[in-house]
Amino acid sequence: MEKVLIVDDSPIQATQLKSILEADYDIRVAQTAEDGLNYASSGDYSLILLDVVMPGMDGFTLLKKLQEEIITQSIPVILITSLSDIQHEQLGLTLGAVDYISKPFHPLIVKARVNTHIKLYKYRKQVEHQSMTDQLTGIANRRQHDTYSIVKWNEATRLQVPFSVCMFDIDHFKAYNDTFGHPAGDKVIAGVAKTVSSYLQRSTDFLARYGGEEFVAFFLGDNAKRAFEYLKKIRRAVEALHIDHDPSVSQWVTVSIGGITVIPQRENSYEVYLKIADTMLYDAKRYGRNRVVWANEKMEQWHET
Numbered sequence: 076m077e078k079v080l081i082v083d084d085s086p087i088q089a090t091q092l093k094s095i096l097e098a099d100y101d102i103r104v105a106q107t108a109e110d111g112l113n114y115a116s117s118g119d120y121s122l123i124l125l126d127v128v129m130p131g132m133d134g135f136t137l138l139k140k141l142q143e144e145i146i147t148q149s150i151p152v153i154l155i156t157s158l159s160d161i162q163h164e165q166l167g168l169t170l171g172a173v174d175y176i177s178k179p180f181h182p183l184i185v186k187a188r189v190n191t192h193i194k195l196y197k198y199r200k201q202v203e204h205q206s207m208t209d210q211l212t213g214i215a216n217r218r219q220h221d222t223y224s225i226v227k228w229n230e231a232t233r234l235q236v237p238f239s240v241c242m243f244d245i246d247h248f249k250a251y252n253d254t255f256g257h258p259a260g261d262k263v264i265a266g267v268a269k270t271v272s273s274y275l276q277r278s279t280d281f282l283a284r285y286g287g288e289e290f291v292a293f294f295l296g297d298n299a300k301r302a303f304e305y306l307k308k309i310r311r312a313v314e315a316l317h318i319d320h321d322p323s324v325s326q327w328v329t330v331s332i333g334g335i336t337v338i339p340q341r342e343n344s345y346e347v348y349l350k351i352a353d354t355m356l357y358d359a360k361r362y363g364r365n366r367v368v369w370a371n372e373k374m375e376q377w378h379e380t
Contacts, residue, residue: 125154215281228345243332247325335352
């Protein structure tokens with residue numbers, strides 16, 4: 076069931092809207108703009124019904140804040156207000172509202188417009204999902220990584236929790252393609268992605284195909300030592316697939332992994348630590364491949380021998 080957020084300081088009007096929609100949608104009500112912003116940032120809503128005239132922060136100000144936040148800017152907002160002049164309607168649409176319902180509202184009109192915009196939202200999300208999914212492996216692609224990494228980095232910065240980022244690379248992959256052909260190479264990429272993703276199932280885990288035979292992952296909450304130990308398990312799981320390689324370079328298909336764990340600060344940049352993870356990956360290959368090299372924010376390094 077799709078989730079709809081009603082932000083309205085009037086208990087009577089909020090109750091009316093809820094009664095019109097609750098048979099078809101999962102409804103939550105916020106009676107202040109501040110609560111509405113918090114709910115929208117923490118819930119997976121398909122639509123927001125927003126009253127314009129509220130004490131303190133009004134609906135136009137809240138709409139602007141919703142549009143500024145990456146996590147909420149894609150949620151469609153319908154403004155509901157008694158301000159029916161052209162100037163206010165133009166302002167709301169300019170700020171990013173998808174529609175404008177004037178009071179007094181008719182239940183059938185509310186239902187029809189809510190239904191229309193939720194259908195449009197679901198279609199847009201489906202298209203966005205397809206555009207952000209790697210077709211070969213079914214995991215996220217680089218475009219999704221570039222967007223979502225900033226969201227999670229900012230979240231870790233706000234909560235002051237450890238953030239780990241790592242780069243994976245399939246060892247001697249060019250030699251594999253030269254020996255077995257590109258279709259077989261595609262199967263290896265898909266198989267590695269499936270195995271790695273089976274270990275990264277928490278809501279705070281993320282894995283993407285970064286390009287070619289290279290992957291990037293990040294996750295929140297684990298300190299550097301635990302992250303290092305966990306990535307060693309993933310590396311061993313890939314090796315345990317026992318996918319035959321060109322015997323002149325390796326018995327099995329393996330991966331090298333490099334990464335770093337930090338507690339992000341506001342002056343830090345995700346891109347900087349992604350580059351450090353890439354440097355750790357380079358070290359993993361330099362030390363002999365099929366190993367994990369990890370660092371903490373003091374650049375103390377662990378690596379498998």
